Every structure is written in structure tokens, then in C-alpha cells.
Amino acid sequence: MSTGKARVGWIGLLVIVALGINLRPILTSIGPLLAEIRQATGLGFQGASLLTVLPVLCMGLFALALPWVGPRLGESRGMLGGLLAIAVACAWRLLLDSGLALIASAVLAGTGVAIIQALVPGVVKRWFPQRVPAAMGLYSASLMAGGGTAAVLAPVLAGGSGHWQLGLGAWVALAVLGLLLWALARPREAAVPSVARRGEHFFGSRRAWLLALYFGLINGGYTSMVAWLPMFYRQLGWSAQGSGQLIGLMTIFQVLGALSMPALSRGSADRRPWLCLCLLIQLGGFAGLLLTPLGLPAAWVALIGYGLGACFALSLTLTLDHLAEPGPAGSLAAFVQGIGFIITGIIPYVTGWLRDATGSFQASWTLLALSVLLMLGVTLRFAPAGYARAMHGWRGAQTAEVAR
Template structure:
């Protein structure tokens, strides 16, 4: 990362503030439409398949973009790439103010996903390079603010709609924090050629089975997240809840994601073996998805809190675990980018699969059962993450 004449501690504080300002923008565009889907449908006539694209398409672009981002970062540099990405992300939210129909709205979601893709690929490497002694804590903060941004989107949109704003201006307001982060990045970030990853590194890492294990585990977990932000509000609205109450439930889930995304990496920082904590994240998700599927009205706040805590902590610990695999920040950053890239491609199928099961069964409950099975599958993948074998795993070609 950039060199600076500022004292290291002062520069690190500035970078940490930037990391948090940027992170808060990486989820609101996904969570904001969920609580107001009924208003969107009433005006645009979009069906469940089209609505699923509001989550599926940006998740797919975050996946594809993460594969492309290391080469793009090597070509144009970290600073320029992040500035462009923030501009694209902010434009995607702002254009929702004038989106005339469903196709245009899906296009804005694609812009947001493309912007988020580069940022998510670049920031883990920045964290490892700039905060080498505090990777779990800073990654936890980054993940907490990322998830907190999801809570902001889920809560702000119905609040604005209930106060007389239409759903378009309510969604467009999410451009404001992106513009704030863009201004901060202009002043704080600088660039150097040494920040740029080896263009051939992506291919080398993709020839290692461990990279694919990380991808599949990350993807199956985040498929549950993408389905929850897409359909949880609609699920409870189908059970008689108002848009405001269902939005509050999504916001509660996101708040618990943020809290757990910070707490578990901090708890796990004393040992490089993260497997016990990773299993704990899966247990929380399992209880949450089982509650949604089989007892949705019994304790919905508990199910949302547990599911959110499990998803949030799993996200941040997955990043920390991937960073643990390689000692050099530029290599570890590319590994995380690939994990997120392939993982988001898998995760993007979650809302579509849940919508398909809804069309077949007439209920969202089978979708939650599907994600419960995904959680069970990831348990066996997490067992492979023995830190004493990381070096061997990253040296072994397919």
C-alpha cells in the first residue's frame, strides 16, 4: 500500500476510518429493496424471478468481478480502482431515483454490484498489509461495518417510505454514504506500483484444491445471506407482517451480523486455528434457518438474531482464515478475492433457488430448509482448515 510521511499510527487511523466508511456501502443496495418489494411490484409489475435479479445479478457480478479485480488492480492501481468503484457504486444507487421500470432497476443493481466487486477484492489485502498485527480485529471491524450497512439499508428504506418518500428516492438516498467514502478516499489513499499483485498469481492459486474448498464453503454460507436479504421480509409479509415490521426484522438480522462479525474474530485472535469458532457460526445459522422453516412465528426475533450472528461471524472469520493461508499480503489478498469471487457466484444462486422453490411449493419455507442443508455441508469443509497444513495446502497443485 501507499507510503506516507505521516506517523505510522496517524496514517493507520486514517486508513482504518476509510476502511469503515467504505465497508458501510457494500451491502445497503442488497438489503434496501427487500422491505419495499410490494411497492416495487405494484409500480413495475416485476415477478419473483425478476425481483430475485436485484440480489442475484449484483452477487454474480461481485463474483465475476472478484476474479477480474486482481488483474485490474495490477493494471490501474489500488487507489484509482477504488475511486472508480466507489463512483460506480454511488451512481448505481442514485440512478434508482429515475429508474423507469424493472429492467432499469436491475441495471442499477448491476452497477452497485460491479462497484462493490473491486472494493471487496482489494480491501482484505490492504488490511493484511497495513494492520499485520491486528488482522482479526480490523477484519472484524470491516465486516461489522459491512453488515451494519446492510442494517442501514433494511431500516432506512421503509422508514423513508413511511414518511412520504416514494421507494425510488428512498433507495437513491443510499448514494450519500458512497459519496462521503469517495471524498475520504480521494484524500487518504495514495498509490504505488508495489501495491499491485502479480498478474499470474490468480492462475497459480486456482490450481490449488484449497482455493476451491474456500470458495465452496464461502459460497454456500453466503447463499443463505443472499436469500435472507432478498426474501426474509417478503416471507414475513406473506405471514401477515407489515413492511415496516418485516424491515425491522431484516435490520435486526443485519445488526446481529455486524456485532458477531466483530466479536468472533476478536475472540478467535489468540489462536490461528479458527475451526471451533467456524463451527459455532454454523450452529447459529442452523438454528436460525430451522426456526424460519418450521416455527416462523414462535420467536422470529430469535431466529433472525441467531441467523444473522452466524452469517456475519462466518463471513469475517472466512476472510481471516483465508488471509492466514499465505504470509505475503498481496498473495493473501488475491486468495481472498478468489474466495469471494467464486463464493459470490455460488451465493448468487440462493435467491433464485429460493424463488424457484417458492413457485413450486407456494412457500418460502423449503428455501430455508435448503440453506439448512447447505450449512450442514459446510461443516465438513471447515474441518479441513487445520493451520498446521496451510503451507502444504497452498503448495499442492491439482
Template sequence: MSQTHKLARTFLLLAILLLSLNLRPAIAAIGPLIQSISQFAQVRSIGISLLTTIPVLMMGLGAIYAASIRQALGERGGIAIGGAIIAVACLMRLWADNRYGLFASAVLVGLGIAVIQALLPGFIKRNFGASTSSVLALYSTGIVAGAAIGSGTASWLEDQLGWLSTLAGWALPAVGATVVWMLASRNSQYAGRSTAQPGAAAKGGSVPFWRIGRCWSLLLFFGIGTGAFMLAMAWISPFYIGLGLTKGVAGLLLSVLTIVEALTALWLSLTINRFPDRRGLLITSLLLVAAGFLMLIVAPLVAPYFAVSLLGVGIGILFPLSIIVAMDHLKDPTLAGNFTAFVQGGGFIIASLVPLTAGSLRDVFNDLSYIWLLMAVASLGMVVLAVRFSPASYGRFQEDLAEVQGGVLRTA
């Protein structure tokens, strides 16, 4: 590999990382600002949850229509459009001092994120081949790190700039990431606008993934993992404020959680190739997530930093690995991208219900213990699915997929 090619590859990795860093701050900053949003925008708990639920729901819808988005926009241009939409959505929050403006910006934020997340995994597999798992883990690390930065700086920025400017300020890094992307991706391999190859629809766009049980298992797995991520990001800080801790300490706990998530995801990106069989990592992550949520129920104030660290390590493994395992199942970049879009589409829709349920329960019971328990039970239940995700099962899945594409699903 020539020095020029290495530099171009590194620049492209930087662009992917910068884009991923911008996929969560506009959502993650909501939790630490809940008091100001409630006071000045007159938004109750369920409304606060909608500011998280709406973008996640948009991500799900965007993933479902990933093949159409790819053909309409192309991968390179579509990803740039997604970055621009995020920037516009954040900027409009300068004037979003009421619930309607906040909800409208949440829709746009979700749309921009949805476009990028629908297109980037397939682009990564197309350009990085055997290194796809590591690059996907780096991409996931950026998502988690962006959440850490967004949540960790929100309270401090609010004190300096006010809550509206804090939310709007994320337009600047979104613009920067989009510019870097356009420069770095000029010579990359990508599916262009309306340039699907012959048979491309058959290779992904029209495949009835829903007819294969493994697709639903992976969809549910991704939904639970992402739901845990979104729930912690949206409600850990308000939960501890409700227990009597100061806004600063509650924000610090959220920062610890997201920083641990980011460091764990970074570790995963560096070591993922040592674990061709992902099941040990998956089961470990699920047990840690369940333990963290249970600690929030039985002893939230005894060792709060330990509790959020358990969640951080668990989610830091589970969130990126749920994407990686889906991508592991297929080799063709277009088909793998569309399959991952199916998994993420349904998974994000499931995940969008988690913070909404949390807000509803909080309004009714003034307590989040019920949602912590629900997520702990769900995480333990996912262990039953995780033990089945062996490397050998990928081949059986590909056989099932070939038969579905031929119109006959293997019943054995």
C-alpha cells in the first residue's frame, strides 16, 4: 500500500469518525437540560422523552428505506446531505423556545442521522473489506463518544451560553464534519445516485428479510441494545436529580457513563478481530447491562459511579457489537448494507419506545424503577438469543437467504 493511499485511507477514517461524533450530541444534550426545557418550554416528562423518541423513530424509518435512500441520493452525496440536515436542525434550535420548535428540530435531527446511518455501514464495508469490523467499531465508538461529549458539556455550556445556544451550538461541528467528509471521500468507492447495478434490487432492496427468523432475532437484539443506550442517555441525569443530587453531580454521573461507554467501544474497535466468535462478548455485555439497571433499583446511591460504570461497559460493548454481528452475516456490501438497514430499522423503532415508556411511567408514578427493571429483564432475556449467534450459523443464514431470494425458504 503506497504512502498516498495510506494517507487517503486515514483521512477517510477521520471523516467517518467526525461524522459519527455528530450522530448523538443533539439528542444526548437533552437530558442534562431537562430542567430548563421543562421550565421555559413547558414540556413534561413524556414531552422530554419525545425529544429522544422522535429522532430514534426517524432513524428506524430511515434504515427501513435505506435502499431507496441509496438509489435516490447515492452514498457519498447522501451522507453529506445527512450532515447538512443535522447542522440546520441544530441551528434552528436558537429560536426553538417552545415545544413545537423543539419537536420540529427533533424530526430534522432524526432525519439527518437516519440518512447517514442508513448509508454509512454499506459504504464502510465497500471501502474497508476485511477491516470492516474494526472500522464499524470505530464508527460506533464515535457515536458513543459524541454522546459523551454532548451530555458531558451540556450543563457547563448552559451556564455559559444558555440552553438554546447549547443545543444550537452542535451545528458547527456538523458543518465541519460534512466538509471533511466531502474532501476525504472524493476518491472512495461508493454507490452513486440512481446507479444500482443489475440485480442490485435482488441483492438487497427487495429481499424479504422478514421471512428469516435470524433477521428478527438480530433486529430485537439491536433494539434492546440501542434502547438501553438511549434510555441511559436520556434519563440517568434526571433520575439522580430526582434522588436529591445536584445538577452538576448528576451530569458528572452521566459523563462517567458515556466516557466509560466510549472507552469500552474504543477498546472493542482495537480488539474485535481477536474475537471471531462474538458470543462471549455479547453475553458479558448483557449481564453487565442487567446488573447496572438492577443496581439503579436496589442501591442507586450506595455506589452510583459503580452502577453507571457497569452500564457504560455493558452498553459500550453491546451497542457496536449488535451492528457488527449483523454485518458479519453477509459479505456483499450492498446486501449487507440493506440487511443491516432492516435490522436497524426495526431495532430503532423498538428502541424509540423505551425512553417514551420511561417518560410515561415517570409522569404516572414519579419513579423510573419500573423501566430499569424492564430493561434488566429484557437484557437477561437476550442472552438466550446471543448463544445462538455462532460463526457457523452465518453460513446457514446465507443458505436461507439464497432460498428466500429464489422464492423458497428452507423449512428444516
């Protein structure tokens, strides 16, 4: 490797996995314990939705601020600070007993998650320039695996101890492990580039806004599933553990989707056929929830999970495909995640409002199915031959990647 480059092998992949696995337990541990949390704190459905909405909004707002905050923060300090915020928030959750404190811990943890996931795409593009789809797939799979593990184990930990707080706070151990791996084991570089050039942004790029809208809507199903799927089935008579296991099943198929679809599509620069396939798979799952939720619940959840996992990995890879240089590509990914996560964070609030307004989750699932149909149409816009033209003229423009 050339001077200044890290010697990235399996240890680099391990660090990426350790980062990813910390980014969802703060969200997914809530749903299976929502009945207990609401009973103990008095939170309503819309108040409880803030436990998902606020962290996701934090993810979006920090990513948008990256061009201004990033050069001052630095990549290493940013990663360490993000992991520390997650660790402190989880430790706090072991002790809290009020809805306000729980919401505040969600904001703190969400800020930590925001910092890390705004920085990861640039790290992946730099460490694995020839293996971006595979590395992004592994990162996405680890992110989802962490979320699914928390959803399954949270009610087990809470039931075994008699304290719902343990189900929310035990994930401090993962954050501490991530801190140690980033501090001690990450691949070293002679000179780490700035995480973003000061003032470099994509607010004037129509393609960047389209990618952001696409990312936000395509992932809105995930936050809604995490927030409301366990409660939906608990209202149908399921236990906390059984409803949490549905999130675990969804996660297994998310991981399969995140790993398999980037691998299957790696020989093609055109992500559109694969994205359309995965959106149709999601649509089948939402149709099942609407028409016969108790008929084949495992099948519907598996379809939704596979489609969501594959779409998350492919949509991030699609974003990185638009620019060849790691720095600008990372900045574009930060912008897309910034706007996208704000949209993604609003969706469970809207679906929660629909549940309150109608007394049923059917309207919520209908909205998600309609958003999938909309994204099928948008997917057709992303022809690889048009990447250079679509990115022409953005502020601080770099050479766009043109599909061969």
C-alpha cells in the first residue's frame, strides 16, 4: 500500500462490525418492553414514539452539520465521543425511572449514534476502496444484528431481573467493547484526512436531495417496525418475549439481505434491478400484515426484514457510487443520511399518530406500503450512466464515478 494508507485486513472489518453493532440497541430494546415502560412512566403512544423519533432526528441533524463540525471534531475523537455517549446513555438507563429521563437518554444515545454513522461510510470508502459493497453489507448486517439481539434479549433480561431498566441499559457492555477496539485495534494511517472539508456540502444538488429522500423513505419501515411491531402483536395477545422474537426474526432476515444482496449485485454497476426486487419483497410483507397478520406472521416479518436489510445496504452503496473520491463520497453519504434520517425519524411519529387516531395499526401499515410503491418509481431514476451528470456542479465538485 502507498504511504499514509492503513494496512486494512480482518482487523479493520472487526472494528467496522464493533461500530455497527452499537448503533441500534438503543432503539430496538424499547419496543418489546413498551407496555412496561408506558405503565411505569405514563407515556402515551406519541410520547413513546419520541424514544425512536428523537434519536433518529439526532442522526439526521448531526450528519447535516458534519461539514462544519467535522473538521473541528476529527474522525478519531468523533468515534470515541460517539461510543462514550452511547455508553453513558445505556448506563443511565439502568438507573432512571421517569419518562422524561428516558427521553433525555434517547437524545444522548442518539447523538452518539449520529456521530458514528455519519463517519462510517467515509471510513469504509477509504479502508476498502475495492470492496465497498461487501464492506457496507457487513457494516449494515452488524448494525441490524445488534438491533435484533437487543430486541430478543431485552425482555429476557427484564423478566429475569424484574426490572425493565436492565433490558434497556445492558448494552453499555457493547459500547465499552467498541471503545476499546477503536482506541486500541483500529488500522492506523500516517495521516487521516479531514472528515469533511469546511463548507463542503450538497444542499444545492438535486441528486443529493433525491438520494436523501429515497434513503429516508426506504428506511422508514425499519423505524416503524422497531417502534410498533411488538406492540401490534401484543395487542393481538402475544407476550413481550414473543413480540420481541419477531424483531429478532426480522433482524435475521435483515442480516441475510444486507449480506447477500451486495454480494449478488457486486458484478453490476446498476443497483436498480436489485433495489426494485427488494422493495417488492418488502411490499409483500406489508400486504401480509394488512390482510392476515395472524395467518403467517413469521413469513410477513421475514419478507419485511429481508427487504429492509438489503435496501439499507444497497441505498448506501448507491450513494457512494455517485462519487469516486472517498472524502466527497463520505460527505455525500453524510448529507444523504442527514436528510434521510430526519425523514426516517418522522415516519414512526406519523404511524404512531395514525394508530392513536384510528385505534388500529392498519392505517400505519397502509402508509408504509404506499411509500414502498413510491420508491419503486424513484428507483428507476438511478441509472449509472447518469451519475456524473447528476452530480455536476455541486459545491466543491470532484470527479464523478461513471459506470463502466
